Every structure is written in C-alpha cells, then in structure tokens.
Amino acid sequence: IIIGEKRLRQQSKDPRTPPSHQPEADITPSPSPRPRPPDNLEEGEVEEVCEISTPPSEVLVVEGQADEPFSTDHAQRLIGQIMVWNGQIDRMRDQIDSMRKRLDTMQQEIKNMIDVLGRI
Structure with missing residues (x-):
C-alpha cells in the first residue's frame, strides 16, 4: 500500500478570525511509481514503504469540539x-x-x- 502525503490547512494567523470547522485536506500521491514487493518478503510480513508525519504547525480542526485548543x-x-x-x-x-x-x-x-x- 502506498500512502501519499496529507496536508491539512494551517490554523489562521489572526486569533480574531474564528477557525472553520471544515478541514481542508489535500492528498498528494507518492512521487515515485509503485514499487514491486521484494522477492525475499515472506507472506504475512510487512515492509515499511513510507513515513507519515505532520509538522507541529498544522492543526486538524474537528467539528463539534470546543473552541479552546487541545x-x-x-x-x-x-x-x-x-x-x-x-x-x-x-x-x-x-x-x-x-x-x-x-x-x-x-x-x-x-x-x-x-x-x-x-x-x-
């Protein structure tokens, strides 16, 4: 399974602007073509194909939650x-x-x- 990057919108810089409760997410496909599974990988084994990370400046806004920060x-x-x-x-x-x-x-x-x- 190839997982691309998921970018979430950044929180507004102006604290007076209320955040929208609708997250904007862009999914960018992986830049490289899908790799073939290695020949030495046994059935049931798992190989890590990418790392998922979210920079600390990006915030996911969840609808229905309080306005205070987590x-x-x-x-x-x-x-x-x-x-x-x-x-x-x-x-x-x-x-x-x-x-x-x-x-x-x-x-x-x-x-x-x-x-x-x-x-x-």
Missing part, C-alpha cells in the same frame, strides 16, 4: 479514559471466555444425557 490535560484525560475502557474490555473478554467454556461443558453434559436417554 491541551496536555485533555490528552491525559483521554489517555486515562482509554486505559479504563481497555481494562473493562479485557474483563469482558475474560467473562466471555469463561461463559464459552461453561457453555461447552453444558453442551457436552446435554449430549451425554441424550445418549443415556437413547439407551433406555
């Missing part, structure tokens, strides 16, 4: 929420695995009971 405090709160949700997801996965094992056991017991009833 701060480290905001980032810390989001990271904390992500960690909480990841913990909840892990516990749910464990519960689902436990329920699947219990269901498998119950199904086997039902099959055994049906076999016993079939012999009567």
